[in-house]
Amino acid sequence: MRPSELAELLASRVVLLDGGLGSMLIAAGLPAGRAPEWWNLEHPELVAAVHRAYADAGSEIVHANSFGGSPIRLAAAGLAGRCTEVNAAAVAIARDACAGRALVAGDVGPIGVMLPPVGSATVTELGAAFREQAAALADAGADLVSIETMSDLREALTALEAALETGLAVIASMTFAARRRGFFTVMGDPLVPSLAALAAAGAVAVGCNCTVGPGEMAAMAREAAPALAVPLVAQPNAGLPRLTPDGVAYEAEPEGFARSMAAVVAAGARAVGGCCGTTPEFIARMRAMLEARRG
Amino acid sequence: MTDPAELLPALHRSVLQGDEAAARRLAAEALAGGIEPLAAIEHGLVPGVREAGRLWEEGEFFLPELVLAAQAMRAAMDVLQPALGGARAASLGRVVIGTVEGDIHDIGKTLVATMLAASGFAVSDEGAGVPAARFVARARELDADLVCASALLTTTMPRQRELVAALREAGLRARVMVGGAPVTRSWAEAIGADGFADNALAAVAVARGLVGHGATV
Numbered sequence: 001m002r003p004s005e006l007a008e009l010l011a012s013r014v015v016l017l018d019g020g021l022g023s024m025l026i027a028a029g030l031p032a033g034r035a036p037e038w039w040n041l042e043h044p045e046l047v048a049a050v051h052r053a054y055a056d057a058g059s060e061i062v063h064a065n066s067f068g069g070s071p072i073r074l075a076a077a078g079l080a081g082r083c084t085e086v087n088a089a090a091v092a093i094a095r096d097a098c099a100g101r102a103l104v105a106g107d108v109g110p111i112g113v114m115l116p117p118v119g120s121a122t123v124t125e126l127g128a129a130f131r132e133q134a135a136a137l138a139d140a141g142a143d144l145v146s147i148e149t150m151s152d153l154r155e156a157l158t159a160l161e162a163a164l165e166t167g168l169a170v171i172a173s174m175t176f177a178a179r180r181r182g183f184f185t186v187m188g189d190p191l192v193p194s195l196a197a198l199a200a201a202g203a204v205a206v207g208c209n210c211t212v213g214p215g216e217m218a219a220m221a222r223e224a225a226p227a228l229a230v231p232l233v234a235q236p237n238a239g240l241p242r243l244t245p246d247g248v249a250y251e252a253e254p255e256g257f258a259r260s261m262a263a264v265v266a267a268g269a270r271a272v273g274g275c276c277g278t279t280p281e282f283i284a285r286m287r288a289m290l291e292a293r294r295g
Numbered sequence: 296m297t298d299p300a301e302l303l304p305a306l307h308r309s310v311l312q313g314d315e316a317a318a319r320r321l322a323a324e325a326l327a328g329g330i331e332p333l334a335a336i337e338h339g340l341v342p343g344v345r346e347a348g349r350l351w352e353e354g355e356f357f358l359p360e361l362v363l364a365a366q367a368m369r370a371a372m373d374v375l376q377p378a379l380g381g382a383r384a385a386s387l388g389r390v391v392i393g394t395v396e397g398d399i400h401d402i403g404k405t406l407v408a409t410m411l412a413a414s415g416f417a418v419s420d421e422g423a424g425v426p427a428a429r430f431v432a433r434a435r436e437l438d439a440d441l442v443c444a445s446a447l448l449t450t451t452m453p454r455q456r457e458l459v460a461a462l463r464e465a466g467l468r469a470r471v472m473v474g475g476a477p478v479t480r481s482w483a484e485a486i487g488a489d490g491f492a493d494n495a496l497a498a499v500a501v502a503r504g505l506v507g508h509g510a511t512v
Contacts, residue, residue: 180354188357
């Protein structure tokens with residue numbers, strides 16, 4: 001999908017994305033500590049089942065299971081040298097599972113090694129890793145690339161530059177939280193200037209995902225959407241994760257989440273979905289919410 | 296040379312501003328000027344890094360600023376530590392610290408390690424992605440007083456539970472402290488850890504308590 005095509009789609013209506021993938025795979029039995037990308041090779045049918053459930057619930061774009069698919073991160077997960085294979089499998093699983101009912105976004109997450117001063121990675125090193133992953137996703141037939149959960153604008157821009165080389169449409173999202181002086185990433189990148197920089201660098205749409213629940217996301221959308229020249233994408237968590245001895249519990253439930261997401265849409269978001277802890281049920285409730293809005 | 300009366304406030308500022316070169320230089324000047332190394336640490340470095348921690352918690356500082364402050368503190372400690380000498384150099388306790396297996400996040404862990412070392416513990420930082428077996432082996436080898444395990448992901452938190460069990464099974468005397476963004480006090484209690492801290496400053500207080508040098512938090 002070319003950038004102009006995604007731009008037209010987002011201009012035509014509010015697009016429904018998918019929800020959490022990693023948290024769904026954990027619920028399906030992904031062992032603690034096992035990178036989700038392993039399951040593209042070990043249990044493609046279980047990954048496919050999650051994508052299919054999202055397409056059934058109304059997702060128009062699903063994210064392939066490639067969030068940790070950069071070669072550096074794969075190496076840390078015990079999948080060294082298998083970037084092309086893992087990302088190709090991720091896209092193939094999603095394409096087969098959705099069978100044309102939803103577009104497939106190649107998902108690109110942070111590499112996990114930090115730029116100075118927090119870490120000692122270099123932009124050159126990150127760029128090479130992102131290029132390898134993006135090329136693998138594009139070659140496997142991803143419709144677009146979705147960069148997510150970035151907390152360092154420099155890394156987000158590096159990923160974006162690499163993804164744009166594929167010629168595909170790219171969505172670039174970062175993860176912000178409310179701080180004393182506004183919304184910032186943990187690295188100190190501010191909401192609107194960061195998203196504006198990603199838009200200027202060529203992202204078709206820019207967004208916020210993870211970290212916060214839908215309530216705080218609505219506040220971010222009210223600040224960001226009017227200030228941006230490109231569409232805003234919003235994928236909050238199902239509230240904040242709390243770890244109990246029995247597992248992870250999230251504060252929000254599907255109906256309340258969908259209600260809060262109506263405020264995110266009202267604030268101007270053009271694509272909405274969920275991040276950690278959201279399920280196909282959340283997406284189904286959001287579809288109902290979007291249909292009610294459209295009348 | 297900095298005015299001796301100004302040295303401690305200047306050390307404080309150098310840490311707060313994350314100025315590693317200044318922190319190193321001022322530490323050397325403090326020693327040359329006859330300031331007790333312990334005084335330089337307690338009245339210069341520690342207040343500086345504490346203020347950085349407070350500003351981080353208040354949302355005024357971001358991660359890079361906090362990391363730079365910790366790095367400046369470590370640079371000054373490298374100068375001051377050899378001068379502590381004698382009984383003062385004896386550590387508060389031996390600590391083995393790492394991020395659990397499957398988790399490559401080590402920012403928080405490194406901050407805690409830095410603060411513990413700065414506070415007088417002998418710290419062996421095992422890095423990130425540390426299997427339980429290595430924690431156990433290192434704790435045995437060093438006769439550790441304390442094992443600290445960080446997990447930044449909800450998916451890797453269960454490794455902390457396994458680590459506690461492995462240490463107990465090995466019959467080691469080390470107490471266990473856990474931390475990391477998703478970790479809560481109730482989780483720490485549920486898995487049988489001895490201590491929990493939600494930031495690097497609290498970790499020092501809890502660690503002191505666990506090794507018998509102060510109140511347990």
